[in-house]
Amino acid sequence: MGQRRILDVLRGETVFPPPAWMMRQAGRYLPEYRETRKQAGSFLDLCYNPDLAVEVTLQPIRRFGFDASILFSDILVVPHALGRDLRFEEGRGPLMTPIDAAGIAKLDDAGARDHLAPVYETVRRLRKELPDETTLLGFCGAPWTVATYMIAGHGTPDQAPARLFAHREPEAFAALIGLLADCSADHLVRQIDAGADAVQIFDSWAGVLDELSFERWCVRPVARMVARVRESHPDVPIIGFPKGAGALYAGYRRQTGVTALGLDWTVPMGTARRLQAEGAVQGNLDPLRLVAGGDALLEAVDAIVGGLKDGPFVFNLGHGITPDTPIAHVEAMLKRVREQG
Numbered sequence: 001m002g003q004r005r006i007l008d009v010l011r012g013e014t015v016f017p018p019p020a021w022m023m024r025q026a027g028r029y030l031p032e033y034r035e036t037r038k039q040a041g042s043f044l045d046l047c048y049n050p051d052l053a054v055e056v057t058l059q060p061i062r063r064f065g066f067d068a069s070i071l072f073s074d075i076l077v078v079p080h081a082l083g084r085d086l087r088f089e090e091g092r093g094p095l096m097t098p099i100d101a102a103g104i105a106k107l108d109d110a111g112a113r114d115h116l117a118p119v120y121e122t123v124r125r126l127r128k129e130l131p132d133e134t135t136l137l138g139f140c141g142a143p144w145t146v147a148t149y150m151i152a153g154h155g156t157p158d159q160a161p162a163r164l165f166a167h168r169e170p171e172a173f174a175a176l177i178g179l180l181a182d183c184s185a186d187h188l189v190r191q192i193d194a195g196a197d198a199v200q201i202f203d204s205w206a207g208v209l210d211e212l213s214f215e216r217w218c219v220r221p222v223a224r225m226v227a228r229v230r231e232s233h234p235d236v237p238i239i240g241f242p243k244g245a246g247a248l249y250a251g252y253r254r255q256t257g258v259t260a261l262g263l264d265w266t267v268p269m270g271t272a273r274r275l276q277a278e279g280a281v282q283g284n285l286d287p288l289r290l291v292a293g294g295d296a297l298l299e300a301v302d303a304i305v306g307g308l309k310d311g312p313f314v315f316n317l318g319h320g321i322t323p324d325t326p327i328a329h330v331e332a333m334l335k336r337v338r339e340q341g
Helices: 005-010 031-040 043-048 050-064 077-081 101-106 117-129 143-152 160-168 170-194 211-232 246-256 269-276 287-292 294-308 327-339
Strands: 068-070 087-089 093-095 135-141 198-203 238-242 260-262 281-285 313-317
Touching: 005 135, 005 198, 005 313, 031 043, 031 050, 043 050, 043 077, 043 087, 043 117, 050 068, 050 117, 050 327, 077 143, 077 170, 101 170, 117 135, 117 170, 135 143, 135 170, 143 160, 143 170, 143 198, 143 211, 160 170, 160 211, 170 198, 170 211, 198 211, 211 238, 211 246, 238 246, 246 260, 246 269, 269 281, 269 294, 281 287, 281 294, 287 294, 287 327, 294 313, 294 327
Parallel strands: 068 135, 135 198, 198 238, 238 260, 260 281, 281 313
Antiparallel strands: 087 093
């Protein structure tokens, strides 16, 4: 096996210049992605078509040579596998019928494995087709973040529908979170079985919760997932990304057991270094600096790499790349990171 530099970092080594990849690196900022997306017919069809999902996953590797390739899929394939309707509309994002307490009681995971079989086939093919030195990342959404879309039926600015539901119907919400934790952990295990080298848990809406709710709906479910994954794959690195967690980042790794921490762009460098003292960190360029380019981009790259170069660190964005990002800016970012050595 070629040296997969990101795995070295995730296991605690300092590698310089740091390895790099980007969240949403296979996506609409690439013309080749847009062409493949047209062939698929719909976003969901693209997620479930191994031929096309492999192609779009490989596109940013061919173009940029990232150190990691992340499976092309979506966090909402798990509720879809549980029988919820799901569609994606341009300009509106994911849409599904909102679920209530009665609907939660009827959820059934019996067919989830078969439903998600094309995703695992994509992972198997990717491991064969990727360069040997490229780390293959699997992923899923964290239970809290996935539940927010299930409760509201769509994304909202502060996920108030899910927050209210959790306060008003705590038993039903706990049942939903527990089912999502177990199904999502199994989803990660099957990705690892199929060839994923490491996995990431995306908690994109962690930052909207108060401290008590964060512990109950973010920390505990992810800890449950980590324990379940480690029963069968004790040595596979797990990256936790509780976006917007702020001061609550401090205890997240210890409380959940994740190997590495993904940091959003609001995390100060001093905080990032303190978190790095406990293990690998990943991040945390503001995606809008990547859109802007020029000095705004380069000064941030220098500050991040310079600030975190003395410990285990994976360079990434602080959230996903946006569709309006110029390709030349991605090239400039990677050149700057790689020149650091």
